[in-house]
Amino acid sequence: MPLQITDLHAVEILDSRARPTLAVTLTTVDGARVRAGVPSGASTGTREAVELRDGDASRYNGQGVRTAVGHVNGEIAQALTGRSFDSAADVDRALLDLDGTDTKARLGANAVIGVSMAAMRAEAVLAGRELWQHIAQVAGTTPRLPVPHFNVVNGGAHATNNLDFQEFMLAPLGAPSLPEAVRAGAEVYAKLKAILSAQGHAVGLGDEGGFAPAVDRPEEVLQLLIDAVTATGHAAGREGIAIALDPAASEFHRDGGYDVAGEKLTSDQLIERYEAIVDRFPLWSIEDGLAEDDWGGWVRLTERLGDRVQLMGDDIFVTNPAIITEAISKKIGNSALIKVNQIGTVTETLEAMRICREAGYTQMVSHRSGETEDSFIADLVVGTGSGQIKSGAPARGERVAKYNRLIEIAEANPSLPFGLADA
Ligand SMILES: O=C(O)[C@@H](CO)OP(=O)(O)O
Numbered sequence: 331m332p333l334q335i336t337d338l339h340a341v342e343i344l345d346s347r348a349r350p351t352l353a354v355t356l357t358t359v360d361g362a363r364v365r366a367g368v369p370s371g372a373s374t375g376t377r378e379a380v381e382l383r384d385g386d387a388s389r390y391n392g393q394g395v396r397t398a399v400g401h402v403n404g405e406i407a408q409a410l411t412g413r414s415f416d417s418a419a420d421v422d423r424a425l426l427d428l429d430g431t432d433t434k435a436r437l438g439a440n441a442v443i444g445v446s447m448a449a450m451r452a453e454a455v456l457a458g459r460e461l462w463q464h465i466a467q468v469a470g471t472t473p474r475l476p477v478p479h480f481n482v483v484n485g486g487a488h489a490t491n492n493l494d495f496q497e498f499m500l501a502p503l504g505a506p507s508l509p510e511a512v513r514a515g516a517e518v519y520a521k522l523k524a525i526l527s528a529q530g531h532a533v534g535l536g537d538e539g540g541f542a543p544a545v546d547r548p549e550e551v552l553q554l555l556i557d558a559v560t561a562t563g564h565a566a567g568r569e570g571i572a573i574a575l576d577p578a579a580s581e582f583h584r585d586g587g588y589d590v591a592g593e594k595l596t597s598d599q600l601i602e603r604y605e606a607i608v609d610r611f612p613l614w615s616i617e618d619g620l621a622e623d624d625w626g627g628w629v630r631l632t633e634r635l636g637d638r639v640q641l642m643g644d645d646i647f648v649t650n651p652a653i654i655t656e657a658i659s660k661k662i663g664n665s666a667l668i669k670v671n672q673i674g675t676v677t678e679t680l681e682a683m684r685i686c687r688e689a690g691y692t693q694m695v696s697h698r699s700g701e702t703e704d705s706f707i708a709d710l711v712v713g714t715g716s717g718q719i720k721s722g723a724p725a726r727g728e729r730v731a732k733y734n735r736l737i738e739i740a741e742a743n744p745s746l747p748f749g750l751a752d753a
């Protein structure tokens with residue numbers, strides 16, 4: 331069914347960090363009316379699509395996002411309304427043509443992704459399908475419920491503590507179902523809070539809803555997580571709850587070295603540190619273990635640890651089909667983090683995921699540290715069957731909106747498989 335847009339409208343709203351972002355409402359001639367909220371990162375890769383954004387909270391001036399909102403309501407609305415598109419992918423192509431840059435810097439990647447997400451939603455409504463079912467149809471994939479990855483301790487750019495590693499996640503790989511995985515995550519989260527409190531730590535939260543204790547050494551945090559897992563009666567490891575890390579190493583890569591808990595490490599020393607961590611803890615995945623510009627280090631990291639753990643590229647790959655293709659040819663990592671606003675259209679996101687699938691790279695769909703209540707990524711992960719999602723802690727509305735949508739899909743579709751997908 332053709333997609334004929336009669337109205338396109340953006341409004342400036344707030345993200346979960348009290349910074350401006352935008353929501354786009356799209357109406358079709360058939361009366362479908364859908365909305366999409368645009369997320370925004372803090373530890374962004376330098377090669378991400380370029381959003382028109384404001385500065386940090388202290389420099390909030392509303393100018394960047396206001397410009398993006400103006401582009402949706404002006405130039406983009408003018409170009410798209412009244413036209414009939416064969417598909418949401420056609421809308422994405424029109425957006426790319428209209429922007430005319432490689433990075434979406436002119437119209438703003440945040441303006442573009444908002445319209446793109448809304449177009450995919452509208453197409454699903456017109457096809458009479460749930461969004462996840464429609465995405466599976468468009469991508470030619472087999473739907474599956476993912477293992478949620480709960481970021482329960484926040485550091486790096488997401489918290490004001492001195493912890494250099496950014497994310498410590500619980501991955502209930504052994505859970506029998508999605509709702510049970512969410513329940514397990516919530517149980518351990520509550521236990522971790524109790525353990526931290528009992529040890530005199532503050533239990534304030536970082537940007538993604540995880541605790542942000544004043545602990546510097548990553549190994550100490552990992553031990554706390556394992557204590558919380560076992561104290562709730564779960565097995566620590568792949569048969570129960572495993573651990574996933576996102577050190578976000580670009581953020582502590584300075585002057586050619588890596589600053590970890592007061593030490594300056596070379597790439598190889600940091601790789602050795604990861605090997606020791608993998609020996610000692612039930613770690614199953616490391617995202618951005620090295621910096622985005624340390625491609626040589628990434629090759630060695632993959633040689634050393636690629637058979638033992640998932641090595642996922644986020645800042646280094648930025649959901650970019652061309653960069654992922656190059657990285658695959660250089661045997662860098664074995665997995666990609668997938669963020670729709672990193673590349674800027676849903677079509678290119680699905681293309682990045684297809685390239686990964688064909689190369690045997692696993693994929694994890696991800697939120698951003700600045701989020702809205704939009705749960706698009708829950709449908710994206712189910713529809714593409716990629717088997718893994720991260721959406722922060724099992725707390726805070728903008729994070730649980732995604733987990734709750736997954737529970738809703740799981741309850742309504744008991745025959746959907748749950749768990750990791752084959753690479
Ligand atoms: O590094 C990351 O993986 C993300 C999401 O957790 O953080 P940000 O959105 O700040 O880039």
Ligand SMILES: [Mg+2]
Pocket residue numbers: 576578617618644645667
């Ligand atoms: Mg990351």
